[in-house]
Amino acid sequence: MAPSSSTPSDKEVMARTLRKTRAFANWSPMALSLLLASSRLCWHARGDSLSAPAKSPEIFVIVTGHAVQFETSPQGIRLHWALRGPGQLLGFIGMLAFEESRREYVANDEVVAVHMPGQLFFDLLDSDPGRWKDLGRMLLQQEREQIDLVLGQIVGELSRRLASTVKQLAALHGIRASSESATHLRLTQKDLAGLLRVSRQSVNKELTAWDAAGVIKLKFNAIVILDEAALTRISCAAALSDGGHAA
Incomplete structure (x- = not known):
C-alpha cells in the first residue's frame, strides 16, 4: 500500500504563505519563527469579520478566499472600498491608529487567513529596518492596485x-x-x-x-x-x- 501524503500543519501552512509574501521574503528563520509561534491560522465563513474575534490589534495575511474591505467614516457611514485576496496583508492601517476612518474586513466567501499579533509584528519590524522597506514596497503596490481599481469605479x-x-x-x-x-x-x-x-x-x-x-x-x-x-x-x-x- 502506498503511503498516504501527510496534511501540512497550521504552522507549515502559515510559514509557506508568509514566505511567498513579499514583505516576509527576506525575514530570517528566527524572526519568522518568533512571529509564527504567536500567530494562528483561522477559517472564516462568508459574512464573518476577520477582526471580530481579536482582543488586541492583529495583522492578517489571506491564504485563500477573499474579503471585502469596508471604510467607516467618523460620521458612521460604512462603504465598500475594495476586494482583498490571497497574499495581501491587511490590518496595518488600523495599527497606526488613524482616527479619520476605520477599516473592517468581511469574508466575501470562505476565507483562511494568518492572524498575527500586531504589536509583536511591529516589534520585529523595528528590529530590522530592511523589513520596514520590504513591507513599505509591498503595501505601496497593494494600495496602487486598489487606487487604480477605485478610480475605474467612479x-x-x-x-x-x-x-x-x-x-x-x-x-x-x-x-x-x-x-x-x-x-x-x-x-x-x-x-x-x-x-x-x-x-x-x-x-x-x-x-x-x-x-x-x-x-x-x-x-x-x-x-x-x-x-x-x-x-x-x-x-x-x-x-x-x-x-x-x-x-
Whole structure:
C-alpha cells in the first residue's frame, strides 16, 4: 500500500504563505519563527469579520478566499472600498491608529487567513529596518492596485465603470484552471453594486446583457469571464462615449 501524503500543519501552512509574501521574503528563520509561534491560522465563513474575534490589534495575511474591505467614516457611514485576496496583508492601517476612518474586513466567501499579533509584528519590524522597506514596497503596490481599481469605479458611465471593475478584479482575484480556461471571479452582484455605489438592479441589467451576448456567464455568487477582449471593448467604447477620442 502506498503511503498516504501527510496534511501540512497550521504552522507549515502559515510559514509557506508568509514566505511567498513579499514583505516576509527576506525575514530570517528566527524572526519568522518568533512571529509564527504567536500567530494562528483561522477559517472564516462568508459574512464573518476577520477582526471580530481579536482582543488586541492583529495583522492578517489571506491564504485563500477573499474579503471585502469596508471604510467607516467618523460620521458612521460604512462603504465598500475594495476586494482583498490571497497574499495581501491587511490590518496595518488600523495599527497606526488613524482616527479619520476605520477599516473592517468581511469574508466575501470562505476565507483562511494568518492572524498575527500586531504589536509583536511591529516589534520585529523595528528590529530590522530592511523589513520596514520590504513591507513599505509591498503595501505601496497593494494600495496602487486598489487606487487604480477605485478610480475605474467612479469615473464615467456605468457600463465602462462596471467593465473596468470586473476586469481589474478578475486580474487581481480571478481563478482559472489553465491559461486557456475562462476566469472565475467569486463576487456577488450586491458586492459589485456596493463597490460602484449604484443599485443592484442597475448592475444586474448590465451583467444580464453581457451574459446574453456571451461576454460573461452569470453563476450563483460568481461571474465567469468568457471573452476578455469583448469586456475590454465595452470599457473602451464607453470611455470614448464619455468624451474621449480615439488615437
